[in-house]
Amino acid sequence: MMISADNITCSYPGLGRNVVSGMSFAIDKGEFVALIGPNGAGKTTVFRVLGGYVKPSLGTVRIKDRSILEMSRGQRAGILAVVPQNVFTPLPYSVRQIVEMGRVSRLSRFIAPSKRDIKVISEAMAMMDVENYSETPFSNLSGGEKQRVMLAMALAQEPEILLLDEPTAHLDIGHSSRLMKILGELNRKGNLAIILISHDINIAAKYSSRMILMKSGRIIRDGNIKEVMDSRLIESAYDCKVSILEDGHDARFIVPL
């Protein structure tokens, strides 16, 4: 078991209701899971709890069978990488400097990065195809390039689990499908467990092997693509009439009516 949530319940102060209530699931090594659901379903909060940033009021998160609260910051960051939405810095860092930040928990405060650190950073940039921008200011990049740099930063952590909040938001179909293909490759070759949040159900269905559909802080279906891509289920979750198209090769697509 890579990461598991056991009955996590979570609220924000002054809100008066639970954003996440009693969710349980477990993700295995090498899985590629899409967390989907309508706006306000609590997906981002689930990520914050999984990442340890928000403490659940009830329940526990375990990473490799250890409670996340018992792990040191460095241990956690060495296994679990999270890329939230809309990360930016106001200062003019170069792309390489941003990717190097992925190793902050592994670098000594007293000495320069080792040869191995530099190698990992370069490899992460090569994998995300951003090594040509290495000395460019991060703020000069386009949305798709920035997203790839954030992923390179996460890979520089050498994680075993990757949580991505809407990695394809603001990306056109070309950029988003290329990004998803890279993620698919990392998942298969690197044996990296990936959980991503997506509003694009079709892209999520095409690249992931398992989907978790949630609404109002609860899981309403957790299963393979066929089980979740069900028109009645999607209609009730998103409150919108849809139809399901099949392409004859096991792929399913949702079209709103």
Added chain:
Amino acid sequence: MKATLNINTVLLICASIALLPFVFGTCLCFGTVFISPLDYLRDNHGLGVIIDLRSQRLLAGFIVGGSLAVSGAAYQAVLRNPLAEPFILGISGGAGLGAAISIAFGFTALGYLFLPFFSFLSALLVLSLVLVMARGAGSEYANNIMLSGVVAGTLCSSVLMFIISVLDNHKLNSVTWWMLGNLEQGNSALLHAAGIAAVAGTVILFHYGREINALTLGDEMAFYLGVNSRTLLLAVLGIASLLTAAAVSISGIIGFVGLVIPHILRRLFGADHRRLFPLSFLYGGMFLMVCDTFAKTVLSPREIPVGVITSLVGGPFFIWLLNRKSARLGSGGDS
């Protein structure tokens, strides 16, 4: 396109340290009278006293300028705002109020250490109030801190205005002169204490430079990278504020050094805080030494407050910076 010059950090810092004696020596020559370096070397006119006075004042300039630049760089990073400066958390308001109170009630007559001590204490008092006011803001913490700082600063300055309005002329003069900023400062023990604090603060901030880099990505992202982001934020704010309060208690309020120097250095040498903090200390210090030398000599024998010089240089730069920013936003589209 290259972001910045790619120079070895250690070399860069060593070269900057090597520049220091040169700037110091040049500034030492200027004053009400020009003394050439040759005269210093011969020392046949009993110049020892002048050298002592001038070098003490230059040292004050170096410590104050360095402290302000380092704390400006730190505030800009952790508050994630390029327009942040050392006085943004209401420290100038607090220190100004403390100084005005000690002048108004005649504490300054009790001993020359009362004024710096009072301004230092009240700056720290205002800072603690700001941090308490901003508490419990969740992910908006950095923004809330700045808002509270602005509010606290405004409150202090209105009380300050009230005090000024009821002061007699002589005291009014002292308060105004203090607020304009002045490096003529007689107490070397105070200066040494501030100098040690400035060096220690810079070293600590440098030590946490990589974490501070990550913190500029925001509290949440830094947490996921393994940084203890909340504690680091408070620690950096605390160190930067101590340095500012110490600087203010020595020299009064000297504007723009803390805003301008970090921006210029980032443009030249990049945003990595492992080099930015030491460089800010060195160049902030040298900048203020040079500005103060101008302040002494331009209208000699009359002396201009050094804050006027730094603002005259810093003001136009600030406007240029703002315009650059809006021009980029106007043409940037979705970048």
